[in-house]
Amino acid sequence: MNRTLTHLDKLEDQSIFIIREAYSQFRDVAMLWSIGKDSTCLLWLMRKAFFGNLPFPVLHIDTSYKFKEIYQFRDMYAKEWNLNLIVARNEDALAGGLGPDKGKFRCCNELKTIALKQAIAKQKFKALYLGIRRDEHGIRAKERVFSPRDEDFEWDYKNQPPELWDQYKTKAAEEEHLRIHPLLGWREIDVWEYVKRENIPVTSLYFASKGRRFRSIGCESCCGPVDSEADTIDRIIDELRTTKVSERSGRAQDKESDYMMQKLRSLGYM
Numbered sequence: 001m002n003r004t005l006t007h008l009d010k011l012e013d014q015s016i017f018i019i020r021e022a023y024s025q026f027r028d029v030a031m032l033w034s035i036g037k038d039s040t041c042l043l044w045l046m047r048k049a050f051f052g053n054l055p056f057p058v059l060h061i062d063t064s065y066k067f068k069e070i071y072q073f074r075d076m077y078a079k080e081w082n083l084n085l086i087v088a089r090n091e092d093a094l095a096g097g098l099g100p101d102k103g104k105f106r107c108c109n110e111l112k113t114i115a116l117k118q119a120i121a122k123q124k125f126k127a128l129y130l131g132i133r134r135d136e137h138g139i140r141a142k143e144r145v146f147s148p149r150d151e152d153f154e155w156d157y158k159n160q161p162p163e164l165w166d167q168y169k170t171k172a173a174e175e176e177h178l179r180i181h182p183l184l185g186w187r188e189i190d191v192w193e194y195v196k197r198e199n200i201p202v203t204s205l206y207f208a209s210k211g212r213r214f215r216s217i218g219c220e221s222c223c224g225p226v227d228s229e230a231d232t233i234d235r236i237i238d239e240l241r242t243t244k245v246s247e248r249s250g251r252a253q254d255k256e257s258d259y260m261m262q263k264l265r266s267l268g269y270m
Helices: 007-025 037-049 068-080 091-095 104-123 138-142 188-198 233-242 258-266
Strands: 029-032 058-061 085-088 127-129 146-149 177-180
Touching: 007 037, 007 127, 007 177, 007 188, 029 037, 037 188, 058 104, 085 104, 091 104, 188 233
Parallel strands: 029 058, 029 127, 058 085, 127 177
Antiparallel strands: 146 177
């Protein structure tokens, strides 16, 4: 029987195609799981793509400054979904007392970017799946679905391969590794509609309590809630149809400026 594909069906099909295409090219691969809605949505798609059993690890970069709800959610679903979870931390930086009080840029670079680089080098990953979206931040709009990083894991945003008619540059040079972005064309509202359709679990931080909720989560010291009464997925979707507030408006602004985000990403930030 013929069936009419919905918008979500098309997004799902395209993402699963990208996931499988990448795995056909690389075996030394992992998925980066921040425990946020986007990466959890991606993890759901990957479990679908591989019929419930991921054939590679899931990597969580732990700064030690995440919300307690993030750690609880991670540990619960890593066990329930039988994930091969790798937790990576920049132990030297943490032992030296590095934290948000030393500056958001330095903190992010050392506890996230350098920790990620260390994990890639240690595990010898040739490619990483990430759940970023173009609409989330202007700098991410420069990304490609298959985005090369050089031997120092750095991103040359001025030299990205063309991607026309869903034709991707899936090969990497010997010294390169790739970041793979199956959700790049999704919007925030698409993610929430898919979460609703698939009944995907997400952390309670996204739901309003006392007139406030988080739209973007990460380190507790860098995230603030926005005014909202959206305490269910349906109400979140309704809110997104009319809101003029930026998704990342609750993030630390010295990190979220276009220049700072571009600089962080050029150094290898997620």
